[in-house]
Amino acid sequence: MSEVTVIGLGPMGHALARALVVSGQRVTVWNRTAARADELVRDGAVLASSAAAAIAASPVTIVCVHDYAVAQQMLDGAAEVLAGRVLIQLSTGTPQDARDSERWAHAQGADYLDGAILATPTQVGRPDTPLFLSGSENALARAEAALNAIAGTRMYLGDAVGRAPAWDLATLSCLFGALLGFVHGARICETEGLAVGDLGVMIAGIAPVLGEMIKDTADDIQAERYENPDSSIKTCAMGSGLFARQAREAGIDDAFPAFAVGLFDRALAAGYAQERLAAIVKVLRASSAVERAGS
């Protein structure tokens, strides 16, 4: 019997399987496109003939495919072999996806963990690779060796299974917000003949200061502290208004400025001009995606 099975050999699943093989574990793999297993098999992994056979080969199975719907499609055909085994879902999804997946796994008698890797495939298997996990603590203990091989920096968020995907999506929201803003910043640089690479170097250098601002905003939201701003919503709104004007003056796309101005305008209309930036959370709390889609 192998020690761990990996189902899904896209770029991420392949990297997970590789890290497990390199760590010396006995690994079984399965993927819809079998050829993606060739290199792993050369290095000692065993290719199973079906998802069910792969799961039956190990006490612990890690699933990492495109999304939960694809994963469920594969697992449906393997339901009868899951009892008593650990199922770890590392495909990206929502907290509701994780809850549905856990409910199904428990109905088959499996121990379930949900997780999210905050890394690219080339960053898998390092001591600093972050992996968020939630769900069964017993499953966590049973899968310790495998998890250790794929990510050295694990954060277990408790048995409420939606927490790891929530933590992942919250982190990605911060990351994508910053990266989308950066790309607009790159366009600003291009309009004035500044090197975008230099902007990246400078921002990487001041990253700890930016991190401090994010942490301060987190503390303000947590404490519901909005008064006495260092930098008010009115000041920040003026800055984002300048992005919009620069985009018009330079004739560049204004999608990012329009998004930022839209949120600041809502905060100003709600009367938060003299409050901290954290007050934007009150604007977001006042409406939902469903209401906004209907308006």
Ligand SMILES: NC(=O)c1ccc[n+]([C@@H]2O[C@H](COP(=O)([O-])OP(=O)(O)OC[C@H]3O[C@@H](n4cnc5c(N)ncnc54)[C@H](OP(=O)(O)O)[C@@H]3O)[C@@H](O)[C@H]2O)c1
């Ligand atoms: N790549 C990253 O940087 C990264 C980082 C963090 C998390 N993730 C997450 O990891 C998961 C896997 O990502 P990935 O980068 O490996 O690539 P991906 O393109 O999202 O997923 C590829 C995997 O899904 C399988 N698949 C897709 N559609 C299928 C279907 N209809 N039936 C059966 N199998 C199907 C592919 O099988 P075939 O090989 O047969 O096509 C392959 O195993 C995703 O949820 C992704 O969000 C990725």
